[in-house]
Amino acid sequence: MNLVFASNNQHKIREIRSILGNSFTLLSLNDVSIHEDIPEDEPLLEGNALSKARYVHNATGMNVFADDTGLEIEALNGLPGVHSARFAGENKDSSANIKKVLLLLGKTENRKARFRTVIALILEKKEYLFEGIVNGSIISEKRGKEGFGYDPVFIPDGKNLTFAEMDLAEKNTISHRARAFEKLKEFLHQYSVSNNKETV
Numbered sequence: 282m283n284l285v286f287a288s289n290n291q292h293k294i295r296e297i298r299s300i301l302g303n304s305f306t307l308l309s310l311n312d313v314s315i316h317e318d319i320p321e322d323e324p325l326l327e328g329n330a331l332s333k334a335r336y337v338h339n340a341t342g343m344n345v346f347a348d349d350t351g352l353e354i355e356a357l358n359g360l361p362g363v364h365s366a367r368f369a370g371e372n373k374d375s376s377a378n379i380k381k382v383l384l385l386l387g388k389t390e391n392r393k394a395r396f397r398t399v400i401a402l403i404l405e406k407k408e409y410l411f412e413g414i415v416n417g418s419i420i421s422e423k424r425g426k427e428g429f430g431y432d433p434v435f436i437p438d439g440k441n442l443t444f445a446e447m448d449l450a451e452k453n454t455i456s457h458r459a460r461a462f463e464k465l466k467e468f469l470h471q472y473s474v475s476n477n478k479e480t481v
């Protein structure tokens with residue numbers, strides 16, 4: 282069975298294909314001829330993931346999943362959260378986003394933060410949500426060149442390296458996104474077993 286991933290980010294699509302394996306066909310937005318920007322203006326990650334999945338489901342009638350991720354900083358009451366991509370402006374500039382976070386935090390002692398990914402799945406017209414979290418802290422200067430977004434200032438709990446100092450394989454063993462997608466994978470596996478389908 283085909284499953285649409287509501288994204289055109291090739292990097293993400295490759296990453297998710299490698300997590301989910303070959304047991305079903307993963308299609309991108311391009312593959313289903315959706316070329317417009319899907320609105321992401323809900324106040325919560327859950328709402329954004331659901332509204333993206335519903336948009337694609339309504340347009341195609343197909344099974345679909347969508348994800349949304351945010352960095353939630355305790356001392357900033359959960360900001361940048363759902364605003365993570367555009368925290369410092371519409372052009373999604375990661376350096377400017379990090380600068381703004383560090384400025385707002387200043388010398389605040391509480392540096393606790395977490396990345397949270399929410400996936401919304403619509404499968405045979407039913408909706409499901411999956412969550413993946415990695416807890417950590419924000420350091421006061423950027424370190425490392427790998428990854429993207431806020432990776433250079435985020436150190437996951439139990440590690441000494443920022444996400445930007447890890448290679449992708451190491452990041453993927455603990456990341457929020459990997460955890461959420463592992464849950465999706467397990468669900469799809471159980472679903473196909475209990476419905477006696479070879480593939481979902």
Ligand code: IMP
Pocket residue numbers: 348349350351352365366367373378396428429430431432444456458
């Ligand atoms: P998206 O929902 O995956 O597009 O993520 C929204 C924003 O959160 C991105 O533009 C990044 O700023 C940030 N973000 C998401 N995942 C990561 C990550 O793994 N590392 C660093 N920043 C991330």
